[in-house]
Amino acid sequence: QQQVKQSPQSLIVQKGGISIINCAYENTAFDYFPWYQQFPGKGPALLIAIRPDVSEKKEGRFTISFNKSAKQFSLHIMDSQPGDSATYFCAAAFRPTNSKLTFGKGITLSVRP
Amino acid sequence: NAGVTQTPKFQVLKTGQSMTLQCAQDMNHNSMYWYRQDPGMGLRLIYYSASEGTTDKGEVPNGYNVSRLNKREFSLRLESAAPSQTSVYFCASREDRGTFSYEQYFGPGTRLTVT
Numbered sequence: 001q002q003q004v005k006q007s008p009q010s011l012i013v014q015k016g017g018i019s020i021i022n023c024a025y026e027n028t029a030f031d032y033f034p035w036y037q038q039f040p041g042k043g044p045a046l047l048i049a050i051r052p053d054v055s056e057k058k059e060g061r062f063t064i065s066f067n068k069s070a071k072q073f074s075l076h077i078m079d080s081q082p083g084d085s086a087t088y089f090c091a092a093a094f095r096p097t098n099s100k101l102t103f104g105k106g107i108t109l110s111v112r113p
Numbered sequence: 114n115a116g117v118t119q120t121p122k123f124q125v126l127k128t129g130q131s132m133t134l135q136c137a138q139d140m141n142h143n144s145m146y147w148y149r150q151d152p153g154m155g156l157r158l159i160y161y162s163a164s165e166g167t168t169d170k171g172e173v174p175n176g177y178n179v180s181r182l183n184k185r186e187f188s189l190r191l192e193s194a195a196p197s198q199t200s201v202y203f204c205a206s207r208e209d210r211g212t213f214s215y216e217q218y219f220g221p222g223t224r225l226t227v228t
Contacts, residue, residue, distance in 0.1 A: 032215050043117075043203050043219030044156065089155060093215050100146075100171070101217060105155035 003027055004092050006104035013111050019077040021107055023090035026071070030092035033066065034101070035075045038087045047088070048075070080111045115139055117220035119204050125226045126194045134189040134223050136204030144207035145187035146171075146217065147179060149200040156203065162187055194227045201225070 003026045013019045025033075034049035050057045050064040050073065057064045063076040077084055087108050091101040120135045138145065147159040158171030160179040168179050176198060178190045187206075191198055201224050205217040 034215065041221075043205075043221050045219065046216045049216070100158060100161060101215065103156040105153060 003102050004090060004104040006088075006090055006107050008107060009105075010108045011110070013080045013109065015080060015082060015111055015113050017080050017111075019075075019080045019084065019109055019111070021075045021088055021090070021109070022072060023074065023104055024070075024072045025092050027092070027094065028071065029094045030102075032093045033064070033073050034091050034093075035062075035064065036089040036091060036103075038089065038106070040086075044089060077109075080109075082111045082113050085109055085111050117204055117206055117218050119202075119220040119223050121223060122221065123224050125228065126191075127228055128195060130194050131190065131192050132194065133191075134202055134204075134225075135186070136188065136220060137186045138204075138206040138218070139185065140206060140208070140218065141184070142206035142208060142218075143184070145181065146205040146207070147177075147187070147189045148203045148205065149173065149198075150203060150222075151200050159189065159202075191225075194225075196227045199225060199227045 005024045007022045035047045036044035037047040038044040048059050048062050050066050052068050055066050061078045066073045087106045089106045090104045093101050117138045143164045146161040148156045150156050157173045159177050162168045162181040165184045180188045201222045203222050204220045207217050
């Protein structure tokens with residue numbers, strides 16, 4: 001049973017466009033939703049995260065939108081740049097346990113110049 | 114401050130051989146994790162350690178053992194390697210900042226091939 005599902009599987013966007021990656025989760029006990037970014041040959045790194053008590057969080061060009069009733073959250077990358085080309089993972093975790101993260105399968109974003 | 118370091122970076126094993134992947138963090142984190150990453154499968158948790166002296170199984174623990182040697186170091190051992198264990202292995206540690214911080218810091222990974 002996959003508890004966190006990402007879509008689409010891959011995404012190609014033109015420079016300056018908006019990249020949108022979606023994530024759906026199963027377990028309503030999840031209460032922390034991060035996005036990780038991974039460049040080729042590197043380990044993943046936290047990009048942005050949200051808690052379910054807010055509907056949106058913005059950090060620079062990156063925004064998470066959260067829809068609790070639909071059990072979905074999404075990552076929006078505004079003014080996409082070739083340097084944003086990477087693999088993006090959504091994840092989820094819940095208290096009060098040990099903060100294990102459940103990851104989605106990841107999507108590869110390519111931003112064309 | 115090196116963060117999370119992993120050794121080796123690359124390794125080729127023959128089926129049945131054993132090896133230990135090393136991980137160390139210098140951020141004074143309590144929790145440490147081992148993941149494997151396979152194409153189309155995302156990151157799957159193998160084992161984790163919430164504190165020194167404790168370890169627990171994750172999603173895919175079969176064929177692996179771990180040791181939390183001290184607060185800094187968390188090793189992953191393959192006793193008898195199988196081709197299905199060909200993967201990229203990541204170690205991570207978690208920042209213990211307040212009651213709602215789950216950020217995990219990842220190492221650069223070990224690319225393991227089992228022939």
